Amino acid sequence: MRKILHIDMDAFYASVEQRDNPELRGKPVAVGGSRARGVVAAASYEARTFGVKSAMPSAIAARKCPELIFVRPRFEVYKSVSQQIREIFFAYTDLVEPLALDEAFLDVTENKQGITRATEIAREIRQRIFDETQLTASAGISINKFLAKVATDINKPNGQTLIHPSKVDAFTAHLEVERFFGVGKVTAEKLHRMGIHTGADLRKYSRPALVQMFGKSGSYYYHICRGIDDRPVRPDRIRKSVGAERTYSEDLAELSAQKSALKDIAEEVSKRMQKGSYQGKTITVKLRYSDFTTHTRSRSIDHFTDAEAEIYAIAIELLEAHPREQPFRLLGISVSNLDADRSSEGGQLTLDF
Ligand SMILES: [Mg+2]
Numbered sequence: 190m191r192k193i194l195h196i197d198m199d200a201f202y203a204s205v206e207q208r209d210n211p212e213l214r215g216k217p218v219a220v221g222g223s224r225a226r227g228v229v230a231a232a233s234y235e236a237r238t239f240g241v242k243s244a245m246p247s248a249i250a251a252r253k254c255p256e257l258i259f260v261r262p263r264f265e266v267y268k269s270v271s272q273q274i275r276e277i278f279f280a281y282t283d284l285v286e287p288l289a290l291d292e293a294f295l296d297v298t299e300n301k302q303g304i305t306r307a308t309e310i311a312r313e314i315r316q317r318i319f320d321e322t323q324l325t326a327s328a329g330i331s332i333n334k335f336l337a338k339v340a341t342d343i344n345k346p347n348g349q350t351l352i353h354p355s356k357v358d359a360f361t362a363h364l365e366v367e368r369f370f371g372v373g374k375v376t377a378e379k380l381h382r383m384g385i386h387t388g389a390d391l392r393k394y395s396r397p398a399l400v401q402m403f404g405k406s407g408s409y410y411y412h413i414c415r416g417i418d419d420r421p422v423r424p425d426r427i428r429k430s431v432g433a434e435r436t437y438s439e440d441l442a443e444l445s446a447q448k449s450a451l452k453d454i455a456e457e458v459s460k461r462m463q464k465g466s467y468q469g470k471t472i473t474v475k476l477r478y479s480d481f482t483t484h485t486r487s488r489s490i491d492h493f494t495d496a497e498a499e500i501y502a503i504a505i506e507l508l509e510a511h512p513r514e515q516p517f518r519l520l521g522i523s524v525s526n527l528d529a530d531r532s533s534e535g536g537q538l539t540l541d542f
Contacts, residue, residue, distance in 0.1 A: 190354060192307040193422065194295040195329040195337035196314060198274070199346035201291035202231035202267055204324050206260045216258055223247050223259035230262055234346060267291075270322055277317045281310055284422045294334050296422035311349045332357065335370050335418035357416035362389040369413050371406065371528060373492030388414040406493075431467050432523025433457040440479045440516035444509075447517060451504045454522045459497035467527050468493035472503040475521035476511060483519075486511055493528050500524060 198204065202220040207213045217236035221229045227247035239254035251257055271290040278285045281304075284296035297310050304310050311328035318326045328349035329340025336352045343350040352360050365387055367377040385391050391399075391414035399407030412418065433454050441447045451474070462468065473487040486507040494500065504522050 190298075190332055191296060192298045193331060193333055193337045194297055194307060194311050194314070195334070195341045196274075196278070196293055196295065196311070196318075197327050197329075197341050197345070198270075198291035198318075199325045199327055200231060200233055200237075201270075201324075202262060203233035203236070203260075205263075205266060205270060207233060208323050209266070210260075213258060213260065217241065217254050217256055218258050218260055219247070219250055220260050220262050221247060222261075223251070227259075270324065273322055274318050274326070277314055277321065280317075281314065284424055286422045286424055294337065294422045308349065308351050315347075315349065333416075333418040334420050334422065335413055336360070336416060338370060339364065339368055361414055361416040362387065362392070364388045364414075366391060366414075369410070370418075371409065371413075371493060373490070375492050376403070376406075430473075430523045430525035430527065431458060431462045431465065431469065432473075432521060433461065434475055434519060434521025436477075436519045437517070440518050441520070442516040444513070447508060447513070447520065448505060450520050451508060451522065452501055454520060455497050455501035455504055458522050458524060459495055459500055462495035462524060467524070468495045469524035469528070470494070470526035471524065472500055472507070473523045473525065474504050474507045474511075475519070475523070476508070476517055477519035478515040479518050480515060481518070484511065489526060495524075 203218050206218055206220060215235060216233070217239060218233040219229045219236055219241055220231040221227050225248055229241060229243055229245045229247060229250050231243050232241040232250070236254055236257055239257070241250045241254050241257060247259065267290050275285065275287065275293070278293060278295055281300045281302055282295050282297050286294040288294065297307055300310060302310070307330045311330050315326050315328060318324060325347040327341050327345040327347060329337040329343070329352070330349065331337045331340055331352040332354050336357060340350040340352045366372055366380045366385060372380070380386070380391070391410060394411075396408060396411040399411050401407065403410060435450065435454060437450070441450055470491070470493055471487055471489040473485050475483065475485050477483045488503050488507060490503070500522060
């Protein structure tokens, strides 16, 4: 049986800003642009009590919390803190899979310190993070990535939660389907309409029935509602995105030509994704004008996809929203925010604990 930790810094960007500027401490802080088109990249816990969340448009955030203080992000600082916490992780294991600057999975089944209890490792790591950065982190501890990640949120901020192997069954039975990793808003609504609200509800369906209803994801749901997730912690998470781009010998001036070019590219991207069992949540278009200036525009959706029609539709939206002031010499689409494991390993899951 594996011992997996998920470590997540608490309100990371906002906490770094409060650490470095005492005047911000105890106050509602949003990291991000305050202008009409800005979005909140991170909100302090004080801001969250007003309903301010990350990814929320700044204008809405300011309405919810009139005293909200907007702070410009300082990514260089966040990156260097991120490096500091990774060094701490590496003192315990080399099996570290970063999910973001402030978040990582660690496989501590065999750890460099020879500590038996994963909860003790989590406590030590959080203490060292605090000692070295004056920032708090939360941790989830369990037998796989899915359960460790769900556990982290239970005692956040500055806490940790163990989902003991003996509690996995009861825990996943009671867990609401929207908390299952990879289930977005659309899928959750679909499940709710079928009367499926918890893991226990989901367990009533056979694997073939779930596959028929949800395609490849059905097999994943079948296992995950039983607390089964064999995805390894991947220190070498290779791919960040899947994409394709084309340079045109004659610049594309007409919208109709640009659209049909994007259609071909979307088809190619979708094929590549399906071949590698990749699905992603963020679609990016790359647009290069005839004068070589290049722009990228992205949109994220709430579920994983590899579907050509969906990728194409979003690419078109992004294209149409962009000023097309010159003909294009290059167009590209990529899909990132990937969940490669879920679909590719669904068939290999075993009951080995
Ligand atoms: Mg975090």
